[in-house]
Amino acid sequence: MNLDILAIAAHRDDVEQTCGGTLLKMAERGHRTGILDLTRGEMGTRGSAEERAAEAAEAAKILRVSWRHALDIPDGRVENTWENRLKVARVIREQRPRVVILPYWEGRHPDHYTASKLGYEACFLAGLAKLDIERALSTQQSAFSQVASAVASVVAREKQGSTVSESLAPHRPFKIIYATLYFDIRPTFVVDISDQFEARFESLMAYKSQFSDQEAGKDIFPARDEIRARIESMARFYGMLAGVTYAEPFLQKEVGLVEDVTGIPVKSI
Numbered sequence: 001m002n003l004d005i006l007a008i009a010a011h012r013d014d015v016e017q018t019c020g021g022t023l024l025k026m027a028e029r030g031h032r033t034g035i036l037d038l039t040r041g042e043m044g045t046r047g048s049a050e051e052r053a054a055e056a057a058e059a060a061k062i063l064r065v066s067w068r069h070a071l072d073i074p075d076g077r078v079e080n081t082w083e084n085r086l087k088v089a090r091v092i093r094e095q096r097p098r099v100v101i102l103p104y105w106e107g108r109h110p111d112h113y114t115a116s117k118l119g120y121e122a123c124f125l126a127g128l129a130k131l132d133i134e135r136a137l138s139t140q141q142s143a144f145s146q147v148a149s150a151v152a153s154v155v156a157r158e159k160q161g162s163t164v165s166e167s168l169a170p171h172r173p174f175k176i177i178y179a180t181l182y183f184d185i186r187p188t189f190v191v192d193i194s195d196q197f198e199a200r201f202e203s204l205m206a207y208k209s210q211f212s213d214q215e216a217g218k219d220i221f222p223a224r225d226e227i228r229a230r231i232e233s234m235a236r237f238y239g240m241l242a243g244v245t246y247a248e249p250f251l252q253k254e255v256g257l258v259e260d261v262t263g264i265p266v267k268s269i
């Protein structure tokens, strides 16, 4: 089953902060949604990668996400390399999303803006008919891991039968949109998440090791009430721009296409 929407982000909990309400809203409308986290959070001040995996699964449940996976790109070292582009492109071919949500391409955290470029270029690569991703990945890796991945791909093929080659056929998403919450830029559109705001907040709170009130790392991580106030004021601000209570901001590079000018939403005066 293909995904309708795939959100790609550097860290577990990024999607919950930037576009979780939108993912939940799309799932409620019957779309199949997914999240690809590029890293596993092993560099986090609090909690282990294992704890974060369990928390990410809980958050995905709250957001009614159908598919979630974390790649093994090192946390704090998301680089736009050929190998990383291939890894993301493989996921795009497997999951075949119509829409991909990427982080905005500028920002404070290098992992975030690098994930944007990496994601865009992977979407492009995934559509190249002559690119054999498995082969390209195995020539990229060392002799030892080549053997391991060859064994793994044989096992995967045996498990899935003939669907493997079919599922890895070229695919390019129709639409790429950018979640801009981490950067101060005017969005080109917002999604009304007034009905999803509470659940989105709970999905973020599922990362208990990061966000609960505790002593370790207290200077870096504000307590739950403070997070709530920040998240709420951001969502209110973007909601206000469109005349709704809460919204999430996005940017598309393309222009909007309109059939009927009497139906354009958001009041001018």
Ligand SMILES: [Zn+2]
Pocket (backbone or CB within 6 Å): 010, 011, 014, 109, 112
């Ligand atoms: Zn992040």
